[in-house]
Amino acid sequence: MSGYTVIGDWGTSNLRLFRVEEGRIVARRDGPGIGAVGRAAEAAFADTVAPWLADGTPLSITLCGMVGARDGWVEAPYADCPADAASWRAAAIGFDWRGAPIAIMAGLACTGADGIPDVMRGEETQIFGACARDPALAQGRRLIVLPGTHSKWALVQDGRVLAFRTVPTGELFALLRDRSTLGPKDAVGDAAQEAAGFAEGLARAGEGAVLAQLFAARAMRLRAGRSADWALGYLSGLLIGSEIAEARALLQADDGVTLIGDARLADRYARALAAQGLESQRLEGDACALAGLGYGGEMTL
Amino acid sequence: MSGYTVIGDWGTSNLRLFRVEEGRIVARRDGPGIGAVGRAAEAAFADTVAPWLADGTPLSITLCGMVGARDGWVEAPYADCPADAASWRAAAIGFDWRGAPIAIMAGLACTGADGIPDVMRGEETQIFGACARDPALAQGRRLIVLPGTHSKWALVQDGRVLAFRTVPTGELFALLRDRSTLGPKDAVGDAAQEAAGFAEGLARAGEGAVLAQLFAARAMRLRAGRSADWALGYLSGLLIGSEIAEARALLQADDGVTLIGDARLADRYARALAAQGLESQRLEGDACALAGLGYGGEMTL
Structure with a gap:
């Protein structure tokens, strides 16, 4: 086996994890939303990913969404607009989890022309993903x-x-x-x-x-x-x-x-x-x- | 005794009755809102006014507000705009209640310049009252x-x-x-x-x-x-x-x-x-x- 990576979208209501091997999704597991687990996020993640860990430590773990909020697992920063995919990725917070490198993606922040600030966490991943998929x-x-x-x-x-x-x-x-x-x-x-x-x-x-x-x-x-x-x-x-x-x-x-x-x-x-x-x-x-x-x-x- | 009249504002949340003698308010009694009594409105009114009835039948009773709604005591019409105080008063619904003439005041209805209809019940009494009090x-x-x-x-x-x-x-x-x-x-x-x-x-x-x-x-x-x-x-x-x-x-x-x-x-x-x-x-x-x-x-x- 050449190893696997874990990618996931962990929002307020749902955790959705995908196991990727050789560039293909081979399995999916769902778990509780961050809104339901809050500070117990690490235990909930460990529970959800446990069957895969039995096959060995993942090569990497990448999570986006409210998992990076103040009340999530570990607070990730907001990348400031204007932001492209590279500056957003660079703002992710990384640490070691049970021997695997984990990245929690940043949110985005901006200040409108009217002086009003705004934030998002999770949607930016879809936006940069859309840009990656659609050249237009x-x-x-x-x-x-x-x-x-x-x-x-x-x-x-x-x-x-x-x-x-x-x-x-x-x-x-x-x-x-x-x-x-x-x-x-x-x-x-x-x-x-x-x-x-x-x-x-x-x-x-x-x-x-x-x-x-x-x-x-x-x-x-x-x-x-x-x-x-x-x-x-x-x-x-x-x-x-x-x-x-x-x-x-x-x-x-x-x-x-x-x-x-x-x-x-x-x-x-x-x-x-x-x-x-x-x-x-x-x-x-x-x-x-x-x-x-x-x-x-x-x-x- | 020269007799008394009863006037009252009966909205969704409150019934407020005033007893008027010789042009002066001499007593007030509060009761439940129409929202709480609905079809049992007559009994609630009788309960609230009972102590005064012991002094004799009122010369008249005048009520405004949601008491005249479809789910109130007796449905009163809406006077159509433009409406002045006289046309509004003429649209009241009158009947006999235990020997006293009762009037339930009409609401107001209008259709905006944009074609949207609108209604009020109770506020029109304050509006026409304001016009009566303030010559401007x-x-x-x-x-x-x-x-x-x-x-x-x-x-x-x-x-x-x-x-x-x-x-x-x-x-x-x-x-x-x-x-x-x-x-x-x-x-x-x-x-x-x-x-x-x-x-x-x-x-x-x-x-x-x-x-x-x-x-x-x-x-x-x-x-x-x-x-x-x-x-x-x-x-x-x-x-x-x-x-x-x-x-x-x-x-x-x-x-x-x-x-x-x-x-x-x-x-x-x-x-x-x-x-x-x-x-x-x-x-x-x-x-x-x-x-x-x-x-x-x-x-x-």
Whole structure:
């Protein structure tokens, strides 16, 4: 046996480890998120990787994500923007773990033109992975968007992250849906109604009054016969559309967009971008994360 | 005894009844909100008013607020905007209750210039009460704002409500403070820090990117040494400032503002309005509600 390496993405909710031999992923193991284990991270890692250690010490271990946060295993720094893949990799923190060299990748930090600072941990690995996989991203200017609980918008030029901004759209939507008086409690999953509400929300989003248009989710039901599913779609469209309009203005970017992430959410963002006249392409999140961790092989697992 | 009348404000959270004799309030009784009693509203009202009924049947009973909602006691209509006090009063629903004529006041409904409908129940009583108390509101054009869980912005001309808009700022702030990853869990009540955060939030609000500036509540703590109290103030200032900018643009109103409501909240709004160059005056909420219910006397209770 010629030995193996371990690469992994350890976020707040999940640990995903991949075993690589001769440039190919040969096994995968999942474990608890950093949010669940906190200071007990080392023990959780040891538990998850244990069956592989029985075959011998790995040649190297590379981890990205919240594992490097202050409340993670070992705090890794933030690389400052503008940052390219080389400066980001150089900021990783390395130490020896049971005889194997381990690297915990850095996050990214930036300060916006408006003086507001921002940070990410984990998404930068997908962004640099996307640049490694797609030559078009390593040349020219593009917005890379990772939609989610805390969406990340990164302005990338020639493979360097110039600036980025976090927009907590997914968290806000979940709060409004599950815990507010605006979120309908009686949605039945009517996809056509949801789509109609989503389109209406997108249309409203361009008007720059997101707070003053939230209440319509309720008022349109009371006064205009809209359904619960329509209201859910409306809230989603209004928030996503507003996020897009705000982030583009903030990053002063009229560039095309690359979406990375979950297919269903990327589809919603692609529709929202199209409603604002923006073309977008999509990349798969896992493939980008692995490429960012230095994996150049195929996605066999 | 020359008899007595009962006037009351019955909202989602509270029932407040006032007994009026010879043009003066002589007693007050409080009871449960409509949200707590729903279809059992009549029994709750009878319980609360019982000690007065022992003195004889009231000459009249007038109630405003959510008591007239679909899930209240008896559904009262919405008067359509533009609406003046006379057309609003005419839309009340009247019936006989144990020998006394009872009137449940109407709400107000409007459709914005953008086609979005809106409704209020209870706040219209304060608005028409304000117009009754303040001659300046019955002549000329003014914005009347009732800050709160669901802030109401009404554009009033010569005592007529032309249009209004609900902005759920208070609800959104409470969700962000209590249930989001942005709301600090370790605030200690440092008023100076809170005020500094509030001022920074107000300054950011004018930039029209409220969603993209929320995350700063967390990033400024991580990267710029701001405190938990600063972050709470920032969220409050960002939301209130954004509400003001959006509502003014939406109602196309550069007019002066009259604030009705809780003194502490009105003070925050007055500061936020001043930051956008708008003067404001304040009126006390209870006095306006009673005036809207036809009470012309002094506030002795």
